[in-house]
Amino acid sequence: MNANDAVKYVxxxxxxxxxxxxxxxxxxxxxxxxxxxLFLKYLVETKHIRALGIDISQEAIIQCIDTGVPVIHGDxxxxxxxxxDQSFDxxxxxxxxxxxxxxxxxxxxxxxxxxxxxxxxxxxxxxxxRFQILFYGKMPVSKRLPHQWHSTPNIHLGTLxxxxxxxxxxxxxxxxxxxxxxxxxxxxRLSRLWPNMLAVNCVFMIAKRRKSFEE
Amino acid sequence: xxxxxxxxxxxxxLFAVEEDDKLPLDCGRTLRNVTLKYETYGQLxxxxxxxxxILHALSGDAHVCGYHSPSDDKPGWWNEMVGPGxxxxxxxxxxxxxxxxxxxxxxxxxxxxxxxxxxxxxxxxPVLTIADxxxxxxxxxxxxxxxxxxxxxxxSMGGMQALQWSISYPEMVHSxxxxxxxxxxxxxxxxxxxxxxxxxxxxxxFVNGNYDDEFPPEHGLSIARxxxxxxxxxxxxxxxxxxxxxxxxNSYTYKFDRDFAVESYLRYQGQRFVERxxxxxxxxxxxxxxxFDLSALGNGSLTQAFAGARANYLVVSFTSDxxxxxxxxxxxxxxxxxxxxxxxxxxxxxxxGHDAFLLEIETLGRIVSDFLRNQLMExxxxxCK
Numbered sequence: 230m231n232a233n234d235a236v237k238y239v240x241x242x243x244x245x246x247x248x249x250x251x252x253x254x255x256x257x258x259x260x261x262x263x264x265x266x267l268f269l270k271y272l273v274e275t276k277h278i279r280a281l282g283i284d285i286s287q288e289a290i291i292q293c294i295d296t297g298v299p300v301i302h303g304d305x306x307x308x309x310x311x312x313x314d315q316s317f318d319x320x321x322x323x324x325x326x327x328x329x330x331x332x333x334x335x336x337x338x339x340x341x342x343x344x345x346x347x348x349x350x351x352x353x354x355x356x357x358x359r360f361q362i363l364f365y366g367k368m369p370v371s372k373r374l375p376h377q378w379h380s381t382p383n384i385h386l387g388t389l390x391x392x393x394x395x396x397x398x399x400x401x402x403x404x405x406x407x408x409x410x411x412x413x414x415x416x417x418r419l420s421r422l423w424p425n426m427l428a429v430n431c432v433f434m435i436a437k438r439r440k441s442f443e444e
Numbered sequence: 445x446x447x448x449x450x451x452x453x454x455x456x457x458l459f460a461v462e463e464d465d466k467l468p469l470d471c472g473r474t475l476r477n478v479t480l481k482y483e484t485y486g487q488l489x490x491x492x493x494x495x496x497x498i499l500h501a502l503s504g505d506a507h508v509c510g511y512h513s514p515s516d517d518k519p520g521w522w523n524e525m526v527g528p529g530x531x532x533x534x535x536x537x538x539x540x541x542x543x544x545x546x547x548x549x550x551x552x553x554x555x556x557x558x559x560x561x562x563x564x565x566x567x568x569x570p571v572l573t574i575a576d577x578x579x580x581x582x583x584x585x586x587x588x589x590x591x592x593x594x595x596x597x598x599x600s601m602g603g604m605q606a607l608q609w610s611i612s613y614p615e616m617v618h619s620x621x622x623x624x625x626x627x628x629x630x631x632x633x634x635x636x637x638x639x640x641x642x643x644x645x646x647x648x649x650f651v652n653g654n655y656d657d658e659f660p661p662e663h664g665l666s667i668a669r670x671x672x673x674x675x676x677x678x679x680x681x682x683x684x685x686x687x688x689x690x691x692x693x694n695s696y697t698y699k700f701d702r703d704f705a706v707e708s709y710l711r712y713q714g715q716r717f718v719e720r721x722x723x724x725x726x727x728x729x730x731x732x733x734x735x736f737d738l739s740a741l742g743n744g745s746l747t748q749a750f751a752g753a754r755a756n757y758l759v760v761s762f763t764s765d766x767x768x769x770x771x772x773x774x775x776x777x778x779x780x781x782x783x784x785x786x787x788x789x790x791x792x793x794x795x796x797g798h799d800a801f802l803l804e805i806e807t808l809g810r811i812v813s814d815f816l817r818n819q820l821m822e823x824x825x826x827x828c829k
Contacts, residue, residue, distance in 0.1 A: 301788070
């Protein structure tokens with residue numbers, strides 16, 4: 230896989246495009262659940278970042294090594310203590326938080342490792358999901374959430390509001406909120422009116438509150 | 445497709461001939477008239493950036509792939525991995541495989557003649573370390589006029605040497621592939637080595653290492669090999685391969701000769717090993733591994749030990765390897781990341797145990813070949829900038 234594959238891959242993913250826009254030139258970036266590594270490859274090519282990925286799947290590791298992206302085979306549910314405190318500028322987690330056994334622990338780990346964390350959150354509060362529960366009385370099944378309730382890897386679904394509450398509880402500040410809808414830009418703009426109802430997912434950039442500044 | 449055999453001729457490199465050129469060793473002693481056996485495959489490019497050094501495990505040798513003659517029917521020890529069109533492609537890379545000093549496959553070792561006495565060293569041979577083996581190989585690479593190796597690749601004890609290379613000669617190592625290895629031998633592994641060496645030393649034919657070539661301590665060496673061989677397998681692979689199957693009859697013999705297939709297999713492995721390996725070398729090489737502890741170079745900190753390293757690393761472990769475990773590989777990865785070095789790590793799913801590095805060629809081959817391709821590409825790209 231080469232740089233062109235990476236560009237194509239990222240351009241089809243509005244959430245990844247939104248994340249890429251947040252990354253400055255030359256940053257140190259850790260991508261948790263990096264999959265095939267094409268997103269990191271894209272950032273290496275376009276932003277000349279220092280990249281590292283982590284993924285649990287052997288196939289993903291093989292693909293990353295093929296792509297030429299440094300990658301560590303590991304489980305995000307385990308401690309990431311093999312990575313030093315504050316050794317990255319940005320730690321990315323895209324559409325994976327809901328699969329974690331302890332999402333809050335991973336968020337804390339991300340901000341131990343990185344100065345900033347960028348989290349792509351699937352919005353369970355989207356209007357279509359609400360409709361499915363309200364009218365059918367069943368757990369929502371959609372393109373984004375294609376699994377039945379009993380066999381889904383998404384074990385910790387929440388709304389955008391839930392995520393914001395969690396950040397407050399963990400004493401993280403939200404630096405950027407980028408609500409996203411399905412594909413086109415018009416819809417993105419619409420989703421900004423009422424994100425918790427209209428955004429399919431949302432990219433948050435968060436950081437630890439620096440106590441010294443506020444005191 | 446070219447099905448003809450790839451014929452390779454082993455070479456010898458003699459060095460440390462002059463008094464002021466002696467090879468210094470960790471134990472404080474020196475070696476003179478040192479021979480290193482090695483083989484090379486493929487061509488060195490004009491920019492000298494396609495050279496790969498492969499290092500072997502305990503019982504390996506310089507013959508990594510191909511055949512020694514058209515009638516030779518035993519290929520090198522990593523023939524599936526290395527060769528024309530193979531994952532480590534000798535059409536593309538200049539591959540060097542160097543034997544270790546202390547061994548019995550053509551390089552200077554305990555059975556070599558001591559130039560001082562005119563007799564075999566035997567146990568007068570200095571006790572070696574992995575760093576000593578690497579020191580000797582560095583002389584070879586210097587002699588071959590290769591300023592920087594694209595990669596140093598090794599599994600098991602070969603991986604130890606590869607890691608040591610990147611610490612001892614950081615300016616000569618562009619990248620490292622350390623497979624099924626560890627940065628320090630665990631007490632469990634030291635214990636197995638101790639039992640193996642004890643079996644040799646308690647064999648009455650051993651005579652303190654001064655045994656006759658005709659009457660080596662066969663029983664001790666084969667017991668050492670049988671024990672070690674078990675540590676290279678896994679419970680699962682043994683269950684798959686042998687189960688509780690009986691070797692010859694359908695019922696127990698009610699005697700103490702071998703009944704089970706697994707017993708027969710081990711005995712065969714032990715006997716075959718005695719034919720090709722030397723007991724004194726076994727003592728020296730296992731001792732070198734026991735002493736191997738990279739963190740000692742960093743005053744107890746593995747991170748500190750890699751402080752001067754600058755290579756890019758690929759670390760690979762196997763799920764069922766209980767000799768050099770995934771945990772041990774993760775310790776290496778942690779130390780490398782602490783030094784902000786570029787590292788990739790994969791734990792390959794396998795039931796083969798430690799031997800997986802010789803057997804899981806499909807997955808391992810893909811990873812290693814992609815890693816090498818990207819290392820060479822990036823290195824040449826950097827040059828253009």
